Ligand code: FES
């Protein structure tokens with residue numbers, strides 16, 4: 437038995453929003469791979485839950501008329517990794533979430549939960565940040581659209597108001613079109629591990645494929661929250677595909693990250709990884725885009 | 732405590748349970764249905780000993796609310812038994828390969844391997860390992876488990892080819 441107190445059941449999104457408004461202290465139960473585990477570990481005992489797992493309106497991935505891709509928050513990692521729209525337009529996101537846990541966890545864990553938990557190691561986070569995703573946060577008062585870049589305050593702390601529920605993740609066409617991404621997760625084991633460091637890069641090349649038209653890069657576990665490196669991006673935009681580019685991407689990334697030491701790795705090793713993974717992910721993304729370093 | 736009626740299909744039979752809303756799926760299937768193949772290993776989603784298939788996909792039943800099973804179809808090792816031979820090919824393959832020592836992890840591994848052996852795409856040993864990465868075994872060292880899954884997958888693919 438899970439040691440929670442009251443389970444509020446929402447049958448529609450509207451009901452969920454009303455329950456959320458009435459019970460601000462209750463936790464949102466999506467796939468449960470965070471909350472149910474904590475309950476079995478004896479944490480969170482006596483909490484109240486709002487069960488939204490059954491809300492199929494919050495599942496699915498669609499393309500809007502303007503070409504934006506909308507991922508609903510209750511999509512499991514497996515849903516994301518296997519969806520035709522993701523495979524065709526943002527395959528790197530599927531590759532990133534495919535590195536989470538094992539199949540059982542990927543079948544139950546949700547992308548919305550991964551975002552709302554606000555942990556820096558979330559495998560989906562760096563890629564969504566690097567694609568400049570925005571979040572649709574809904575409450576009884578209406579919808580608020582927030583750039584994902586502004587969502588994380590600190591470890592586990594996010595800009596989700598007491599009465600809000602994440603109802604959609606949007607990636608604009610501008611962000612995915614002609615864009616190729618690569619994610620590298622550095623972990624100690626091949627599976628069932630949390631990233632020591634994660635790096636997601638995506639590039640859009642010029643028509644002649646000789647320069648970077650737009651460069652985006654984000655990291656997980658390189659700071660208290662998943663972060664984008666604006667310094668690396670600024671130095672890469674418009675740059676030729678050469679060794680200097682790789683050097684500047686690495687140095688630029690070091691300006692923006694602030695990793696710490698943990699039992700998994702020292703700060704020094706993480707800084708080394710930031711530079712090295714940035715370099716490798718950049719090379720791979722450029723190659724996927726049809727470009728070549730020093731080519 | 733609040734109870735709720737849950738209707739689902741378990742190993743092919745329609746079932747109804749009047750269940751405490753705080754129960755996990757593993758609690759419900761073990762206590763109400765006596766399906767002891769489902770093990771309480773870690774109870775926190777790490778070991779896969781509680782793996783069952785829900786609508787054909789592997790889930791850890793220890794971190795799944797029983798009430799979420801409403802309308803779903805659940806398969807456990809007990810539902811694999813072949814009417815003719817009494818035991819399914821994948822179970823026999825585990826025995827033949829020596830993939831069972833204490834046996835505690837075995838039902839979970841077998842359920843996690845079902846999507847692999849039912850797939851028409853041959854999986855490499857690496858892919859098999861990835862597919863059962865959510866299952867832990869403290870006895871066998873995994874090689875023989877991969878052997879059993881690989882062998883059964885090959886056999887099933889050959890069977891499907893010859894019958895089509
Ligand atoms: S008992 Fe469920 S994963 Fe270990």
Ligand code: FES
Nearest residue numbers: 832833868869870
């Ligand atoms: S056979 Fe003992 S845990 Fe696998």
